[in-house]
Amino acid sequence: MDPQLTSLVVSQAETSHIEDTLERLVAETGANYSMLLDKSGQVIAASGDTDRQDITALGALLAGTFASSREVARLLKEKDFRVLFQQGVRENIFTELISEQWMLVVMFDKRTHIGLVKVLSKRATDELASILERVKLESRAKDQIISTNFRTSVEDTIDLLFKD
Amino acid sequence: MALINVAAREIHCKIVYYGPGLCGKTTNLKYIHSAVPGHARGDLLSIATETERTLFFDFLPLDLGQVHGFQTRFHLYTVPGQVLYERTRVAVLNGADGVVFVADSQQTKLREDIISLQELARNIQAEGKKFLEFPLVLQYNKRDVPNALPIEQLDHYLNSSIKVPRFEAVASKGVGVFDTLKAISKLVISKL
Ligand SMILES: Nc1nc2c(ncn2[C@@H]2O[C@H](COP(=O)(O)OP(=O)(O)OP(=O)(O)O)[C@@H](O)[C@H]2O)c(=O)[nH]1
Ligand SMILES: [Mg+2]
Numbered sequence: 001m002d003p004q005l006t007s008l009v010v011s012q013a014e015t016s017h018i019e020d021t022l023e024r025l026v027a028e029t030g031a032n033y034s035m036l037l038d039k040s041g042q043v044i045a046a047s048g049d050t051d052r053q054d055i056t057a058l059g060a061l062l063a064g065t066f067a068s069s070r071e072v073a074r075l076l077k078e079k080d081f082r083v084l085f086q087q088g089v090r091e092n093i094f095t096e097l098i099s100e101q102w103m104l105v106v107m108f109d110k111r112t113h114i115g116l117v118k119v120l121s122k123r124a125t126d127e128l129a130s131i132l133e134r135v136k137l138e139s140r141a142k143d144q145i146i147s148t149n150f151r152t153s154v155e156d157t158i159d160l161l162f163k164d
Numbered sequence: 165m166a167l168i169n170v171a172a173r174e175i176h177c178k179i180v181y182y183g184p185g186l187c188g189k190t191t192n193l194k195y196i197h198s199a200v201p202g203h204a205r206g207d208l209l210s211i212a213t214e215t216e217r218t219l220f221f222d223f224l225p226l227d228l229g230q231v232h233g234f235q236t237r238f239h240l241y242t243v244p245g246q247v248l249y250e251r252t253r254v255a256v257l258n259g260a261d262g263v264v265f266v267a268d269s270q271q272t273k274l275r276e277d278i279i280s281l282q283e284l285a286r287n288i289q290a291e292g293k294k295f296l297e298f299p300l301v302l303q304y305n306k307r308d309v310p311n312a313l314p315i316e317q318l319d320h321y322l323n324s325s326i327k328v329p330r331f332e333a334v335a336s337k338g339v340g341v342f343d344t345l346k347a348i349s350k351l352v353i354s355k356l
Contacts, residue, residue: 040260150232154231157236
């Protein structure tokens with residue numbers, strides 16, 4: 001990843017590719033929910049039950065958990081933990097790293113077998129990796145979106161909201 | 165790294181409050197949470213020890229609403245300042261678009277401030293970013309304490325080589341909190 005790249009721009013077309021991949025994963029595994037996170041904890045796309053609350057906080061926490069496990073790996077001189085599995089009473093969470101930069105999260109209950117989640121997540125992460133590779137390349141052409149007008153308006157909004 | 169989602173018309177940026185233990189990072193977020201208009205703030209999530217020290221992070225999503233058709237969001241985080249949690253700070257800092265370094269103005273804390281700022285520089289560089297170009301503002305917090313160092317001294321020890329915008333604050337009373345937040349969020353937007 002180019003560390004000097006300051007923003008990732010996900011186009012409409014790529015978003016629908018990503019959503020298709022997540023939808024297919026949810027359908028084929030019978031999982032409840034799936035989402036794609038970036039390493040800073042932002043939710044890029046999600047698919048599954050529509051009534052889930054607190055997706056933003058969930059993204060922040062899961063990305064934090066993954067980042068902290070990466071530090072554990074470093075201490076153990078392990079290359080990486082590619083996969084994290086959290087087992088609950090009702091629901092389980094399976095998280096897999098994509099190209100050191102993104103995470104695929106699958107949430108499922110006892111009707112779904114973990115083996116199936118593993119196999120199909122592997123396929124999904126391969127697909128997502130190539131979509132995200134394209135997204136990265138296209139992110140250089142973002143000038144139409146972040147215009148001077150946009151920056152000025154954001155600054156005005158900041159002045160309006162961030163005050164005592 | 166900021167995320168610009170064209171389909172959902174959303175822009176997300178991540179801002180991290182960094183600094184030594186007990187300097188007032190969590191206090192900044194609590195104040196922002198209490199004072200920002202209800203429609204703009206999400207829930208404040210704190211993962212802390214029983215004694216209210218940050219264990220992992222605090223997290224506060226802020227929503228600026230529609231700007232030129234884009235829903236613009238800032239995600240604020242604090243790191244745990246205690247020395248013990250060095251690797252946890254690396255994890256929380258991951259992918260940040262901007263940092264507020266909160267320094268404790270107390271004379272007895274200067275050493276910790278300096279060490280923490282040096283650590284921040286290392287951690288930013290470890291992500292492959294140039295520290296001197298990275299969006300950063302300083303906050304000299306706890307200006308109300310009797311043993312607060314004069315601003316010139318803090319400038320000398322903390323800001324003479326990096327020369328970034330810096331703000332005086334009494335976070336526990338909300339003084340300077342929004343000035344700091346405004347400065348870092350504008351800086352982040354200017355680098356998008
Ligand atoms: N006098 C004074 N006290 C402050 C100020 N800001 C914060 N405090 C107090 O300092 C203590 C620590 O504040 P926190 O915000 O929890 O510190 P922190 O930086 O989050 O600490 P860690 O989570 O351990 O890294 C609390 O008792 C606050 O009330 C200030 O401006 N002046
Ligand atoms: Mg704290």
